[in-house]
Amino acid sequence: MADAPQEDAATTSKKAAKKAEAKAKKEALKAQRAAEQLSKQTAALEIDDPAKDRYGLVKPISPAVFSAEAEEVNLRSLGEEHEGKTVILRAWIQNTRTQSAKMAFAELREEGNWTIQAVVMVTPEGTPEAQVVSRPMVKFITAITPESFVAVEAKVKRPLEPVKSCRVSTFELHITRCFTIAPAPPMLGLTLAAANRPITDFNDEDVKAPGESDKEPEAGVPAATMLTHLDNIAMHKRAPVQQAIADIRIEVKDLFRSYLKARGFKEFEPPCLIGAASEGGGNVFRLQYFNQEAFLAQSPQFYKQFEIAGGRKRVFSIAPVFRAENSNTPRHMTEFTGLDLEMEIKNDYSEVLLMLEGVLLHIFRGIKERCAHEIELVRSVYPSEEVLLPEPGKEVRLTFAEAQQLLREEGPEEFRNVRDDEDMSTPQEKALGAVVRAKYNTDFYVIDKFPDTARPFYAKVDPTSKPSADGVRATNAFDFFLRNQEILSGGQRINDPDELAERISAKGINPASPGIKEYIATFRQVGVPPHGGGGIGLDRIVAWFLALPSVHLAAYYPRTPKRLMP
Template sequence: MADEQKTAAPPSEAPPASAPATDAAAGADAGADGEAGPSKKALKKAEAKAKKEAEKAKRAAEREAATAAAKAKEDTEDKAKDNYGDREIVTLSAPKVALRDYNDDHIGKPVKLRAWVQNSRMQGAKMCFVELREIGDWSIQGVIAASPDGEPVSKQMVKWVGAISLESYVAVEATVQKPLDPVKSCRVSNYELHITKIYCIARGPEMLGLTMNASNAAISSFDVDGKMQELSVSDAAPGQSATLETHLENIIMHKRAPLQQAIQTVRENVRDLFAEYLKKNDFHSFEPPCLIGAASEGGANVFGLPYFGKSAYLAQSPQFYKQMEIAGGRKRVYCIGPVFRAENSNTPRHMTEFTGLDIEMEIEESYHEVIYTLEGVLKHIFRNLEERCKDEIALVRSIYPSEPFKLPEDGKEVRLTFAEGQKLLREEGPEEFRNVTDDEDMSTPQEKALGAIIRKKYGTDFYVLDKFPESARPFYAKEDPANPQVTNAYDFFMRGQEIMSGGQRINLPAELEARMRKKGVDPNASGLKEYVNVFRQGGCPPHGGGGIGLDRVVAFYLNLPNVQLAAYYPRTPSRLFP
């Protein structure tokens, strides 16, 4: 108890209340310096300043918190959320108007469009520009800008549009407006779409195997007998051109290119014009089979396949069936269909499958009637292409430059005999062709050299060579009665390259058998015996015709570097896909 009394402090000695920190500091300073501290007025002023700064910081924190809350609310409450997004089925109320039909009457009016995203570019966080391609090279600029109140377009919507991968397929509702300046990168340059709704129907890949720029440029090279042939016409920047193989391995982008769609449109019109002319001239269409029981040309270049314990072949031509139609009383027929050649030819003008445009007709007085008909159909095609496909031809020529296809005037068609063509080569052709003979078939370099001579001499890219050597024609070709060394057979040429072979056929069975034996073909072989017997079943009138290669006509007319560019899905010795 005595010890407790010693350690307890008496009440009178309790410590004084804590002084303000400023006072303590001031006192310490005063004690140290031996001088008087700040006045009460100064201390009050400092305290007021500190309180003011604290209030300012509090208000700033409250503003920051309010901004963050507003942003969070905006992020969670997207007023435009129903106006965009991924949807497979889309229904829009605005009228559909094709881009090619836009005019000033549409300004300020809503339209809907389904198109591919060709390009996109963000302009800050509230605006995005997109190029929309409807078909071919018909494209337009779309503009999407965030609305002040977030409806019908929000910032989230703009951001979403800017992130859509290229070549995605979208549905758009927008208002047509005039741009400030023409949009040079789009075909529809004098209008633009102010987008209010946009839905992605099918997304493109994050990385394209072939870009649109490359697919719409001239190919850089292609394979010829295992060697890559560079193409001088391809002047695209590095990375903006691709090989033919790359194109075909990325077939969808290859086909989407405005260039390829233009080529396909020309091809479609060649086919239509062929049928149009023939129908007007009393020809009837028919469909020959592709599966046959014997090689139609009597040669080895056929695709064989097993057929229920027997052998079958893919038709090298519809030749036999065209003749059967004539024997069957049709008089004038045509057909359009696939032709197969099992030839290991890896050249810019050969494919193992191509589309044939074939005709056959009765001959009344001379086989030249057939030549005149074939000239008529081809001139009809060439003259009408310039009108029907003007834009497409111009587009192709902007990428693969070529001179317009030259045709002879009516009544001035160029028809030479094979011997006359060889004579021209000997007299006016390159040195290596000065010794060509009249009984040897023409090589491709000879054909091209003769084409150059004829263009210079006669001013035409289209001509006929007649009276081919007997040795260069199949067993059904009729020999010239006045000179059995040649046949009543002909080839048609475009830009110095053959597009069609034809001639008068043998219509009498005894003559046909003799000719077959002369050519080393057994008339009693399976399939051939049945063919000969067709002409024994009833009297068959004299007849002739020809087979035109559709792919070659398109490729040579447009002066394409490779016939595969004119085909939808080319087949070659090295390609069975796609």
């Protein structure tokens, strides 16, 4: 029996060696093919070709290789004023197609899924040498590998019929010069077609895109896992669907910022490195900071309140936050972007609720208006129903007790006995969302007056609420939901230091612990006005608005317990 581990080790070693050998052979084959491809592309330059100065591999490219009258353009701005003119376009080769030895087509792509058809044709005899397009030039262009970056000079012309496969369908480019600036390898780890297919394997749960199980896979285009996507990050990010998601994300931040600035909010920058665990809780990342321990911020909560204590009336931040939760689900990440605000309360905490409700509805309506093309593109890959928003004046706001009662009366049988003094589970939230949609015709709603057992220590208890038999009381705190999922938590904060210390102790946290002690002390240094705010998950807003199968798709570089690179 003692020899068994050695045999296992030897077997493992042999397998590893074979695997390494196979990988080396694959890399060698890839390098050989790349060399052959390069040879094909440069062979034409070695013969007596009258067009040899009009194409080739150029690194770096010089403006001198183009005609003086040629205008640099991008596809987004290409219009009728360019028809018949000579232009320069820098783009990626999406694909090429040989029509004959004298004619070929190429599809060129710019950022944001802007594509156009390009044509290259051998010019007839007698063409001035400065305008000649030769057979070797046609051959060179058809040999350019997909995803290579090129610069072309071309005449803008009208096609005989609109090119429906391209976003720019009413024009095409007739190439007169073509230079490969950055060639792509012959074999891609992830093709654009595969990158633009729905991801169904997120390597965390058995997640499927909406409707994916009923769809036939595209011929010759296998679906790739999230693991493959992130291991081929450049192609993942080049996929039109990912660029559309990223563009929508950008608009969400812009809409959030512009709405609040127009209402007197000041932006500030909370720290990510802090000296004590945020809010005194667990699930925090610890790291060495010179000769002491430091933490990654779980929330900018304390710092938002410090800004109010420091004399600001209204503040907001857009910053990363970190949670050391070992949750491998499509709803969780260990790093995400928070959209946070805090504001002084004049009369009632409902001022905060209405401000947050206003900014979110502004974001959702703004996305629909600004990003119609991007939404359509995302839905072509991840089908979903239109998100239902309440009409002005018909916003749905339920107390926690009302929401639980609605679930007991109209929800599934399993939720007939839910209690008003216990927090909602994820299945409860989803079931309630379905009931609200059917009853109120909206996917967006607010649940207010959460029990104090389900809120953090800084949440203000509703002074008018009566304690339950177990001593549980309602708070001036709320959650916002979209498509059955929580996207925001907020409410009024405690601004009295003695009340705050009492609540902290009641939550089982030592008021004298590092971070908490300094937090309470801030409220003893000066008189801090009543205030409240909320935190919005940017990634979740994007994911749930688009009904994506995983929040990971809404992040630029998702961080999970299993993913730290790239």
